[in-house]
Amino acid sequence: MQTETKISLYERDFALWIEDVTAKLKARDFDNLDIDNVLEEIEALGKSQRREVKSRLQTLLAHILKRMYVDSPLNYNGWERTIREQCKELKLLFEQSPSLKGYYTEVFENVWQSSLSEVQQEYKKTEFPEVWQFSSDVDSVLNENFWEEI
Numbered sequence: 001m002q003t004e005t006k007i008s009l010y011e012r013d014f015a016l017w018i019e020d021v022t023a024k025l026k027a028r029d030f031d032n033l034d035i036d037n038v039l040e041e042i043e044a045l046g047k048s049q050r051r052e053v054k055s056r057l058q059t060l061l062a063h064i065l066k067r068m069y070v071d072s073p074l075n076y077n078g079w080e081r082t083i084r085e086q087c088k089e090l091k092l093l094f095e096q097s098p099s100l101k102g103y104y105t106e107v108f109e110n111v112w113q114s115s116l117s118e119v120q121q122e123y124k125k126t127e128f129p130e131v132w133q134f135s136s137d138v139d140s141v142l143n144e145n146f147w148e149e150i
Contacts, residue, residue: 010037050100053103053104056089057108058111058114060083061116063086064146065115065116065119065128066079066119067079069127069128087143101138104138105138
């Protein structure tokens with residue numbers, strides 16, 4: 001005799017599962033909640049926000065480096081647009097989740113090194129500084145046009 005595998009609502013229809021969980025939470029029906037998957041999704045949300053901070057910071061720093069050190073005036077406008085966009089999106093993330101500023105501080109040096117490596121590979125003939133030469137605090141990085149200072 002074959003054993004039927006019961007597929008959970010979470011696996012069958014994620015959108016319906018969210019509606020079901022929401023309804024149960026509103027009704028305070030905690031005994032019938034799919035706790036394991038709720039916990040998994042909450043953890044995933046936190047990881048997703050952290051990945052987004054890293055990704056946006058990586059793009060931001062790489063474009064700041066390009067704008068500051070790569071002699072290509074035809075590209076300046078595009079790089080500056082990307083810089084403004086990443087700053088705007090990071091500011092929104094930090095407004096919604098201020099604790100992510102601590103994560104930004106935690107990962108800044110590694111992201112800087114990764115961004116530096118990326119642009120060094122892309123622009124082999126350009127000299128880039130080996131260390132970030134400016135303030136790395138969140139407000140400075142998100143609000144300054146560093147290329148105007150040099």
